[in-house]
Amino acid sequence: MKFIVAIIKPHKLEDVREALAGVGIEGMTASEVKGYGRQKGQTEIYRGAEYQVNFVPKVKVEVAVDDGAADSVVEAIRNAANTEKIGDGKIFVLDLENAVRVRTGETGPEAL
Amino acid sequence: MKFIVAIIKPHKLEDVREALAGVGIEGMTASEVKGYGRQKGQTEIYRGAEYQVNFVPKVKVEVAVDDGAADSVVEAIRNAANTEKIGDGKIFVLDLENAVRVRTGETGPEAL
Amino acid sequence: MKFIVAIIKPHKLEDVREALAGVGIEGMTASEVKGYGRQKGQTEIYRGAEYQVNFVPKVKVEVAVDDGAADSVVEAIRNAANTEKIGDGKIFVLDLENAVRVRTGETGPEAL
Amino acid sequence: MNGADTAWILTSTALVLFMTLPGLALFYAGLVRSQNVLSVLMNCFAIAATVSIAWFVIAYSIAFGDGNAWWGGLGKMFLSGVGFDSEAGTIPESLFFMFQMTFAIITPALIVGAFVERISFAFVVAFSVIWMVIVYAPVVHWVWGGGFLAEMGLLDFAGGVVVHVTAGVSALVLAMMLGPRRGFPNEVQPPHNPGMTMIGASMLWVGWFGFNAGSALAADGAAGMAMTVTHISAAAGAIAWSVMELLRYRKASLVGAVTGMVAGLATITPASGSVGPIGGLVLGLAGGVICYTVTQMVKQRFKIDDSLDVFAVHGIGGALGTLLVAVFVSTAFNGAGFAEGMNTGSQLGVQAMGIVIVAVWSAVLTFLIASVLKLFMTFRVDEETEVQGLDLAMHGERGYHNM
Amino acid sequence: MNGADTAWILTSTALVLFMTLPGLALFYAGLVRSQNVLSVLMNCFAIAATVSIAWFVIAYSIAFGDGNAWWGGLGKMFLSGVGFDSEAGTIPESLFFMFQMTFAIITPALIVGAFVERISFAFVVAFSVIWMVIVYAPVVHWVWGGGFLAEMGLLDFAGGVVVHVTAGVSALVLAMMLGPRRGFPNEVQPPHNPGMTMIGASMLWVGWFGFNAGSALAADGAAGMAMTVTHISAAAGAIAWSVMELLRYRKASLVGAVTGMVAGLATITPASGSVGPIGGLVLGLAGGVICYTVTQMVKQRFKIDDSLDVFAVHGIGGALGTLLVAVFVSTAFNGAGFAEGMNTGSQLGVQAMGIVIVAVWSAVLTFLIASVLKLFMTFRVDEETEVQGLDLAMHGERGYHNM
Amino acid sequence: MNGADTAWILTSTALVLFMTLPGLALFYAGLVRSQNVLSVLMNCFAIAATVSIAWFVIAYSIAFGDGNAWWGGLGKMFLSGVGFDSEAGTIPESLFFMFQMTFAIITPALIVGAFVERISFAFVVAFSVIWMVIVYAPVVHWVWGGGFLAEMGLLDFAGGVVVHVTAGVSALVLAMMLGPRRGFPNEVQPPHNPGMTMIGASMLWVGWFGFNAGSALAADGAAGMAMTVTHISAAAGAIAWSVMELLRYRKASLVGAVTGMVAGLATITPASGSVGPIGGLVLGLAGGVICYTVTQMVKQRFKIDDSLDVFAVHGIGGALGTLLVAVFVSTAFNGAGFAEGMNTGSQLGVQAMGIVIVAVWSAVLTFLIASVLKLFMTFRVDEETEVQGLDLAMHGERGYHNM
Numbered sequence A, B, C: 001m002k003f004i005v006a007i008i009k010p011h012k013l014e015d016v017r018e019a020l021a022g023v024g025i026e027g028m029t030a031s032e033v034k035g036y037g038r039q040k041g042q043t044e045i046y047r048g049a050e051y052q053v054n055f056v057p058k059v060k061v062e063v064a065v066d067d068g069a070a071d072s073v074v075e076a077i078r079n080a081a082n083t084e085k086i087g088d089g090k091i092f093v094l095d096l097e098n099a100v101r102v103r104t105g106e107t108g109p110e111a112l
Numbered sequence D, E, F: 001m002n003g004a005d006t007a008w009i010l011t012s013t014a015l016v017l018f019m020t021l022p023g024l025a026l027f028y029a030g031l032v033r034s035q036n037v038l039s040v041l042m043n044c045f046a047i048a049a050t051v052s053i054a055w056f057v058i059a060y061s062i063a064f065g066d067g068n069a070w071w072g073g074l075g076k077m078f079l080s081g082v083g084f085d086s087e088a089g090t091i092p093e094s095l096f097f098m099f100q101m102t103f104a105i106i107t108p109a110l111i112v113g114a115f116v117e118r119i120s121f122a123f124v125v126a127f128s129v130i131w132m133v134i135v136y137a138p139v140v141h142w143v144w145g146g147g148f149l150a151e152m153g154l155l156d157f158a159g160g161v162v163v164h165v166t167a168g169v170s171a172l173v174l175a176m177m178l179g180p181r182r183g184f185p186n187e188v189q190p191p192h193n194p195g196m197t198m199i200g201a202s203m204l205w206v207g208w209f210g211f212n213a214g215s216a217l218a219a220d221g222a223a224g225m226a227m228t229v230t231h232i233s234a235a236a237g238a239i240a241w242s243v244m245e246l247l248r249y250r251k252a253s254l255v256g257a258v259t260g261m262v263a264g265l266a267t268i269t270p271a272s273g274s275v276g277p278i279g280g281l282v283l284g285l286a287g288g289v290i291c292y293t294v295t296q297m298v299k300q301r302f303k304i305d306d307s308l309d310v311f312a313v314h315g316i317g318g319a320l321g322t323l324l325v326a327v328f329v330s331t332a333f334n335g336a337g338f339a340e341g342m343n344t345g346s347q348l349g350v351q352a353m354g355i356v357i358v359a360v361w362s363a364v365l366t367f368l369i370a371s372v373l374k375l376f377m378t379f380r381v382d383e384e385t386e387v388q389g390l391d392l393a394m395h396g397e398r399g400y401h402n403m
């Protein structure tokens, strides 16, 4: 199995969710993160003091998938999250040794 | 070593923490996340407009453990987080290559 | 490639960011987390009721790097995050199988 | 000059300013996405500041200058001739000017609800100032400044027509011109902080005592009764809206309850000097039920993104109350009684005519002002700005900083 | 009719409504978990709306109708006979009705603190309305409506017995009937937003000027002195509570300071028309220390989850002030002086009797009302709802939306 | 005694307390890091409580006792001799005491902006109380208590010198003694909640009606005009500041607009009983532009971390208004006119002298008080506490609990 971590623009979360449903993935976990990269944060100015905010808001999506599905999942996320603007994000693929469903105790691909 | 990622119901965090202490694990990292899966979000209605909130609040627990402890940790989390209701969550086990304690520079299992 | 996860003290984020820039790393993702470990949370008292807050605020930094850079990145984070006080945090190194840049579709080290 | 009346209107002026700042601002700001919270607060705040100056420079003169049946002329620009000792009725004229200014502030601020989350800030300021001077001030003159609607015998104690119909209708026109938010109606995001909305609503409730009971311009039985019917109507509106929600969704929401309360308040406003407590109860219930229904219709049937329901709550509420006053002013309902020669039928005619004239006036001029302004400045922000939120793009600030 | 008195009571009415909406609502909402914030706000709001209507329909009549020593009868239901010109003392009766209504709103709203985070919403509304009519309105009649406690000579200027003892005792009874929150006492969660609590407390402080100085029902020296002793007691209460915390924990918390201030206010309330500034100082200090102590005891010794300390702060504070007034009313302490034939001893007897009678009355009837209501509706929510929080389950809303 | 005046000053007292609690507290708390939000609220709250007691014990006597040109003596300590019937002018003396107390509360609370995020709590309390008694109360006597500045003919209607210059100058001195926040100027963190700041600012705006129009101590034309010029100046200040930001950064921020409004209010304060509406407009614009400019200078040129710009906004605004009153009091600008024998030149001399004397007095004594206090208690917290935030370290609480 693979553990796929995608950093995307916040407003793309719904699109990504739908795209994943499109390739048969019905489970995922999302969280708010702040990203630093080529897309730079903005300077905010309060009463003449300039605050350089280096991080920009992003959403992280984590999804565990069966080996066979990994490529199509990566592809689906990429298509859904792409705006062709800097800061669209990254997708990271890690190896996943095991997965357990808490409720049933099922393990492996069944647990997803 | 293993890097164990568990998605659980928010109110189970304390139970999980205690269960981990029970198997000798005294370090972990938790964060707020939103989950999507079989347990569906709710429809919220404001002034007659319906908002489908697809994600439900969950807590993610990350814990790095020695290889030998991995199974008992997974088991402990599962027992503590289980309510036998849909949405209880998942446990993911990843391989962990190395760990470093910032303060001392210790590496490997000592760092945990 | 490696996927490096560092748990640090919140006010060290900027130092870590600068240290990473120092070793040529210009991308990372940060998020707020709560940690449990040797550094204990505090007791908060409201109207005579004591609330044991077990988790302390931390920041998690995730950074994907090329294999060759991994050691220097770990070292850079460690130096920047170190205050020699308990609770300085941990650095975890996981293997990263693949990375994709959403905007361009580049994969592997190019995507970082 | 009467010191007691002065004391009460000094207080009322503070209460009505409080309705806008921070009351209405919070009421609205809680209903938008967290990336637009500051933009909504800023809209209300900037309107308060700029409209105040415009009221001082010219609008007060248009509204309350001597003039004729149509407008007050330019004789009182810059408060010309108004000194420390000038009086208006039993209170200092400077104070009357201030009290009325707070109405001139809140009326364009109400319109903000129509265009949040997608409008350019420069447009908001320019439109609001021009609208207040050209649309609002003349209507004030017609109804409260001795103009032709006053002569016709229109009953509008505290601004059902003057405030709520003008704002509600103009809001609807602007919302249609601007187009819906991205994702409307299915994917806009829920209110980011309903508690903030409740705080603002509570301040509106309290401040409305100054609005309605202050409109008696005296500390007397009329003020006491105005406060009473205002309160009863607010409570009844909240209950009515909540019951509608319970019937339909089996849950009563906080946002619903406070919206019903505001509907009750908008409905009683024109009637608050004319009706008795039973009238207040009926108007509040009617306001709650009807504004609730129209809110659904505007969104679901007509698919108009009057985002925070300005038309449905204020426009409809204000018009409804203006009509119902013709019934409940009757002494049969313990109201204050008809003016000589009037009865329910004739009064209803006057009330309806007043509503129609002011609604058309507001709609047409709003359309014209916005059409012209669009030529000179951005009306709606670009999609990227809308997605990101207006706070950062328009004002360079963020509502919530945590890390 | 006196215009100046009217002006001040119009203002006071606004101030006392402000105490509940949003003051008390925020004070309480900041102390619960973030998943229950809307539920607390909604409790207070719904109580305000429904109790207002019940006050209009019947409770005002029970409290202030002509009646006899026990109740006011039904003659003033629906404000029957009260018109634009009716007077009560030197102010319009409509205004007196309104001013008293704001007290009828806040009293059941105070009880909310006892049962937050686990009670069913329908129960809250039903209980509050019935309680206000059956428990509260008669007590008002006894003390302020010329009833038997008034005749006995009970001194309760602004509601130590009428408001604080009734609410505090009923809160304790309800908390015991309902049972503690899941995890109490060791694992309930800390206040999610102490700043919100401080905002609410500040509004209570400001609004209390209307409560106590408004209870003079005139704009005169009695009002001025009531405001003075009220303020001094609030400040002293805050300091006393903070010092207790410093002695015990070496830290003074914001939640503690504002709670002490509320304790000081509850304590001075019955005495605010009777004592001088020194009395205010002593009552505030006593209120802070004793309410602090009882707060600890209720939680730690008796393990009762009166969640937001309604009994310890309001019940005890109100009773304490009611007793101490018998001492500090004396002209020896620059108080207003005893009524003819009274001295500290005899007054103390009257005060104690008043407290006991009202406490027993409140406890018994609260128990009966809740016991009957439980037969018809959910009292306490199920565990899953409690764990998830009431906002979503009861009202379909969420307090904070970020992503 | 005049009931109408009493009614208005009762109200004004509530309004001015509202300015500090929760107005100023929120205004400041929104501008700091989220880990310090409670500490700022607590500073303001604790100052309100302790200063109130000190005002009662001794400071009122120093300010308004009979005394001589330099101080009022100790004859009115503990309100000695002030009973239910005592009068001060046309209002009860207890009320005059209360009204003035609210000024004594807000003045040291203004200073809080200078030292947030790094000062020890004990120091704040000790300094504020001592400062109010030793620095503030005498200045009140000099200007409003018939002291030597009053005799010189200084015009300071509502406290440009008494409130804003004392607080602003003392803030600057303390900020320099304490040193900048860690990371200043490049790495301090942005305001954690500008919306909170806006809410506080709105409350300041509303409350300032009590501050300035209340300073007329009557419900009359002077109060009406004071309210008018106050409002116009606030609006003009907001606009001026926003225009400065637009010119420089092409964006107008919410924090900027509300700061400009406060600058406009500080500037009009000393003039609010003397100038007409045109004067209000000019003072507001001048206040906005000049306070904006000085804000930049203090931070960027002088690198002083007067964290929330107390000196630049209040000190400079108050001084500016105090000077400009000498111009706009003239009947040529529809002002109230000069006192006999005065003209712009001579009045300007008096005003300048008043500013200089009070500024030097404040600076020197602030330096002395802080220097002595430092010997007995922690002045600045250690680095770890500063990094973590004061809420947890000083008060054992957290501003926001989510999980």
Ligand SMILES: Nc1ncnc2c1ncn2[C@@H]1O[C@H](COP(=O)(O)OP(=O)(O)O)[C@@H](O)[C@H]1O
Pocket (backbone or CB within 6 Å): A007, A034, A035, A036, A037, A038, A039, A040, A056, A058, A085, A086, A087, A088, A089, A090, C026, C027, C028, C029, C030, C062, C063, C064, C065, C101, C102, C103, C112
């Ligand atoms: N090496 C990295 N490790 C982890 N996260 C990264 C890394 N590089 C970029 N990111 C994340 O991806 C986001 C987008 O990257 P950025 O360089 O701004 O644009 P792009 O994705 O178009 O290359 C960043 O905000 C950050 O959250």
Ligand SMILES: Nc1ncnc2c1ncn2[C@@H]1O[C@H](COP(=O)(O)OP(=O)(O)O)[C@@H](O)[C@H]1O
Pocket (backbone or CB within 6 Å): A026, A027, A028, A029, A030, A062, A063, A064, A065, A101, A102, A103, A112, B007, B034, B035, B036, B037, B038, B039, B040, B056, B058, B085, B086, B087, B088, B089, B090
């Ligand atoms: N494939 C997945 N990858 C990552 N997280 C998942 C995945 N499937 C489920 N989750 C997480 O687990 C939570 C629970 O899953 P759900 O399907 O609702 O119930 P259950 O755990 O009972 O099967 C989800 O809310 C989500 O956070």
Ligand SMILES: Nc1ncnc2c1ncn2[C@@H]1O[C@H](COP(=O)(O)OP(=O)(O)O)[C@@H](O)[C@H]1O
Pocket (backbone or CB within 6 Å): B026, B027, B028, B029, B030, B062, B063, B064, B065, B101, B102, B103, B112, C007, C034, C035, C036, C037, C038, C039, C040, C056, C058, C085, C086, C087, C088, C089, C090
């Ligand atoms: N086994 C673990 N797995 C995951 N995170 C851990 C683990 N142990 C510690 N942490 C994280 O590291 C933080 C610091 O650890 P702690 O034991 O307090 O101090 P130190 O880093 O000095 O050993 C914790 O707050 C927690 O977030």
